Amino acid sequence: MAKDSSFDIVSKVDMPEVTNAVQQAQKELAQRFDFKNSKSSIKLEGEKIILVSDDDFKLTNVVDILEGKLVKRGVSLRALDYGKPQAAAGDTVKQEVKLVQGIAQEKSKLMIKALKDSKLKVVSSIQGEEIRVSGKNKDDLQAAIALLRKEDFGIELQFINFR
Structure with a gap:
């Protein structure tokens, strides 16, 4: 039979890899000359990543840094669901990126x-x-x-x- x-x-999504990629992106943000004296940041909060920057151009660069680190760690970019950039406190721009699970x-x-x-x-x-x-x-x-x-x-x- x-x-x-x-x-x-x-x-x-392999969450430890996402955590490592976010940490590497934060380290690169801190070291890059074009982000000196900038309010740019990347934070991982549960199943979403919060991106903050001074303006849309720098926000695009923050997204590029994050995506590069995720690809190097083997996380597919198809697992990211980008929200619309919004104005945030202190003349900054904020964007939420949800991690698609299931x-x-x-x-x-x-x-x-x-x-x-x-x-x-x-x-x-x-x-x-x-x-x-x-x-x-x-x-x-x-x-x-x-x-x-x-x-x-x-x-x-x-x-x-x-x-």
Whole structure:
């Protein structure tokens, strides 16, 4: 009797790497000449990063520094959801960057629809912010992973618990 194989599709951010990237970006801000006597800062508060700077131009540079450090630490930039820059106290500009964790319902439904349209012999189900895909043949599961990697759903996907 063949046992079903399965894997889970998740979208998670490695928080220790984000913390390290933010610390490295803060260190670079403190050392760079063009940010001397500037009110620029980067703070990690839970699942969001707060960026503050003197003006929009410097805020753009702060974003570039942060993104560079995140990429070097292996954190996907697709996991970042940028808010609109807002005026803050003391003639500064503030921007919130949310870290996207989990797969939203709409995206889950799109992924399941793509799997069903592909005619692969797999069964997929939404389990909270994860999707479980199972099937009798491991080749079908690997084809499902390849299909989902090829499609662009706007978020970073990880495939875990391949059994």
